[in-house]
Amino acid sequence: MVYRKTKIDGWFELQRTICPICGKSGGCMIHKDGNKVACIRERSEIQFGKNSCQSWLHQLKNGAKVNVSENVAQTKSRKKFPVHILHGFFSKLVSDTTTTISPKHKLHLNGERQISDNTITNRQYRSFPQQPRVTAKNVLGQFEERLTDHNLTMGIPGFYMNNEGWTINGQSGILIPYRNEYNFITGFQIRVDELKNFVETDQINYPNLKAYVKKQPNFVQIQINGQNYWEGELAQGKKETIVDENGEILGTVKLAKGQRYYWLSSPNKKYGTAAGDPVPIHVAIPSNQLKKWNMAIEEDLKNPNIDSYSTLRKADSVWLTEGALKADIAIDRIVEAFSNVIEEVGDTMLATPGINSWRSLLPMLKNMGVKRVNLAYDMDAIENESVNQYFHDMVKEFKMQGYEVYVAAWSLKNGKGIDDCLLNNYLPQLRKL
Ligand SMILES: [Zn+2]
Structure with a gap:
């Protein structure tokens, strides 16, 4: 299927087919009339889809034969449960005895990523369960029957029902929790072992x-x-x-080449639920602080009023990047590398899955009381023209909303991402914009 129905009426995402404007696949949308495209990479005069994913409108000169009816993959999905309920299920998932971290995955985290065993424990990285049916049963417990009610409109991303019962959708890889500003686990990315072309x-x-x-x-x-x-x-x-x-x-x-990171997600499956809408954002804090945060949240969950949760992470300064694993690694190194100015630069890092979803950060920044942001996006990405456009718009919007904006910069030869740079013992330079 090459046209995927989107939330915007009459607009279809181009999947595995190249966009006539930017020549790349994935993310851009075409209108059902075949006369206009909303491209996420090539700028035009008209901005489109301002709220979540940014794109620009382009008219197609000769029009296109868009046979939407024949080619549409309709996304069917339950809505996600509220975050505190999702957290209940997801924290059960990471604590279940059937979800551990495999020796192979541990080796990857210990080795290439230089993450200690203690940190793996605190951050609750897991391997995608080998017997998803058994894990699903353990996680759902007494709720299994209630979730099977076909009138229910809400669900858990990744969970769905097949002929044998509830199970979890996904493939072999490392499960990386996304935590929000209250330390609720709101989703997972799977770093898949095998890239699929x-x-x-x-x-x-x-x-x-x-x-x-x-x-x-x-x-x-x-x-x-x-x-x-x-x-x-x-x-x-x-x-x-x-x-x-x-x-x-x-x-x-x-x-x-297929992607390395996928969401734990189960749209288009019976009682299945997509990971997005809204897209999860990850709040990374130093590993030793996370240990305490994990204990505090158990207390908070007894309190019905989310606005008074004591686990809300407040921060004057935050770092911004893409990808939760990267943020987790980087923030542990930042507290060491910037120890003499840590109050100023901040010990919290927020990660969106991609730079184009930066707008979804805005409510979280407000809720956390942030005044300063340090942008720490991949160096090669910033040199990429389309990403540079997001970057430019992001900086402009942050400044307009009164944030102090800094950019973390390093030489590309010292590492692609801020995590690589710090793991290679190089210090990024912070420059005020
Ligand atoms: Zn495009």
């Missing part, structure tokens, strides 16, 4: 050509008008133009 095509210009990976990593089948046309191995990352015997272009294919 997919084929990117150009459905807007060549809707008759479809292609998919028949066997990972690179054995691909191409179909024209539903008929098998070609199959074989495709080199990764290279766009190929498919031409028939008369030299007529049939379309393009490109074997693209």
Whole structure:
């Protein structure tokens, strides 16, 4: 499926098909009339979708044949439970005896990421359960039956029901908890062990050509008008133009690398629930403080009034980045590297899953009483033009709302992300913008 229904009426996200404006796949949207695109990478005069994910409106000169009805993947999902209820289930998930951290995953965290065993324990990293059915049963306990009520409109991301009962959707990898400003676990990302390739095509210009990976990593089948046309191995990352015997272009294919991080999510499954809406934001604090925070939240949960929760993390200064694991690693290093000015720079780091969801930070910054933000996004990303546009808009908006804005900068050769830079023992420079 290449067109995914979005929350905006009449707009469909382009998946695994290239956007006619930016030439990339994923994130951009097309209108059902086929005459306009909301591109997340290429700027125009008209901003679109201001609230969560930012994009820009473009008119298509010649229009496009968008056969939406044939190609729509309809997202069906329950709404997520309120955060304190989600936390109840998710904290049971991480404390269940069937979810541990596998030796292989521990090795990755200890080694490449330089995370100690103590920190792994405090941060509650887990491996995706080997027997998701058993884990789901343990986590749901007495609620199993109530969740099966088909009139229920709310659910738990990742959980769904199959023929045998409740289970958890996902694949082998490391489960990374996303915690909000009250230390509620509001979701998980899975750092998958195996990257799955997919084929990117150009459905807007060549809707008759479809292609998919028949066997990972690179054995691909191409179909024209539903008929098998070609199959074989495709080199990764290279766009190929498919031409028939008369030299007529049939379309393009490109074997693209799948993502490393996925949400624990279960839309389009029976009683399933998507991870987003709103997208989880992670609050990373130093590991030793998290240990205490984890104990405090148990007390808070007995209190029905969320506004008076003592676990609300207040912070004058916060760091901002993308990705929870990165934020967790970085904040433990920041308290060491900046120990003499830690009050000033702050010992809290907020992570959105991507830079384009930066707007979803705004309510959280307000709630936490933040006055200063240190932007610590990947150095290579800032050099990337489309990301740079988000960055520019983000800085402008933060300044307009009265925040002091600093940018953390380091040389790309010292590391891509702030976590790499600090793990390599280099100190990022903070510059006021
Ligand atoms: Zn685009």
